[in-house]
Structure formats: C-alpha cells, structure tokens
Amino acid sequence: MKVEANKVVSFHYSVSDGGGEPVDSSRERGEPLAVLIGAQNIIPGLEAAMLGREAGERFQVEVAPAEAYGERRADFVQRVPKKYFQGPEKLVPGMSTVLQTKENGPRMVVVLKVGSSVIDVDLNHPLAGKTLSFDVEITQIRDASPEEIAHRHVHGDGGHEH
The missing domain is CATH 2.40.10.330 (Thrombin, subunit H)
Structure with missing residues (x-):
C-alpha cells in the first residue's frame, strides 16, 4: 500500500531547522505520529514528500519555508x-x-x-522563514475510515479521540 489521499500514515520523524540539532522528534515521545493524508494536517512539503512511498521506507527531505510555515513577516x-x-x-x-x-x-x-x-x-510560527530538514520513517499505512475522512483527522491510536 502506498501513501496517497485518504490513507492514514503513521511515521516517526525528527526535524531540524538548519542548526543541526533536532527541534522536534516523535522518537523522543516513543510513538509515531498518525495523520490523514490530504486533510492538511501536516505541512504541505512533508506531505508531498510522503506521497507514493510505502511502509518501512526511511528518507530525508528538506522543506522550503513556502511549503512549511511560510516566510517571516516583520509586521506580524x-x-x-x-x-x-x-x-x-x-x-x-x-x-x-x-x-x-x-x-x-x-x-x-x-x-x-x-x-x-x-x-x-x-505571530510568526517559530519555524517560519526556515528551511526544515526532516528524517522520516513510515511505519504503517492503512485505509482511513469513512468517519476519519468526514472529520478530516485520524481517530484512535496516534490520532484524536471523540
């Protein structure tokens, strides 16, 4: 199964902002992050880099500010x-x-x-204006439930509980 719209993807990641040390990592929390692809739940550049990949794949990707948190605005x-x-x-x-x-x-x-x-x-996101470097490992891909698609987010393990 490949990553595509309306699939739930669980993945581990670490991200750095060019300073070398990770600024965030799912591995430190122990559980992978689970997202519904196509629902705009993660930054566009990271989601695009996942499309077409399979469970077990590990990859690195750099995401420019325009595809992450945008450019910094001095007047914000x-x-x-x-x-x-x-x-x-x-x-x-x-x-x-x-x-x-x-x-x-x-x-x-x-x-x-x-x-x-x-x-x-x-009001700028702390990572606005920065090119982000991700190390990603896709751990699982599954079909999203009709309820998850309707609500535009993952339910259950790694997702949102109602």
Whole structure:
C-alpha cells in the first residue's frame, strides 16, 4: 500500500531547522505520529514528500519555508490582553506559547514583551522563514475510515479521540 489521499500514515520523524540539532522528534515521545493524508494536517512539503512511498521506507527531505510555515513577516506582531493566555505570569520574552484565536484556533506564538495587562507576541510560527530538514520513517499505512475522512483527522491510536 502506498501513501496517497485518504490513507492514514503513521511515521516517526525528527526535524531540524538548519542548526543541526533536532527541534522536534516523535522518537523522543516513543510513538509515531498518525495523520490523514490530504486533510492538511501536516505541512504541505512533508506531505508531498510522503506521497507514493510505502511502509518501512526511511528518507530525508528538506522543506522550503513556502511549503512549511511560510516566510517571516516583520509586521506580524500583536498586543494581546493577558487574560487570553494560560499562566501569563510565567511568560517571559523569547518563550513560545500557544494562543487560542477565534479565526485559526490554537496558534504558536513567541512572547516579545510582557506588560502589566498585555503581552506583545510575534505571530510568526517559530519555524517560519526556515528551511526544515526532516528524517522520516513510515511505519504503517492503512485505509482511513469513512468517519476519519468526514472529520478530516485520524481517530484512535496516534490520532484524536471523540
């Protein structure tokens, strides 16, 4: 079975941002990541590199910013009231945190400045503007269930539970 749309693919990965050391790795968590192909659940460049591959394949791929988290935007800064953050008293400049947004759901942001009632954040993803190097090992491929296709994400092992 090959990786294609509406297949659930489980895979281990590590990713670095050009600095050599991985910035994230499924291997450290022990469980592979499971995604529904074609549902835009991973960055486009990584999904494209998986298409046509089979379980057991291991490969490396470099993904340009345009096919990952986009280019950095210097003007992508926003002042947000502290009430929208979990644990705002623990936030310091340079720290990454998740901000719940109405339009886009959870969004990774970087704290720029902490004031008495507001926090200035960089809305660029921390990996925006970077070419990412992935080491990927596809561990399993299966047909997605009709429910997974309708919900546009994986259910069960490695996926989302309802």
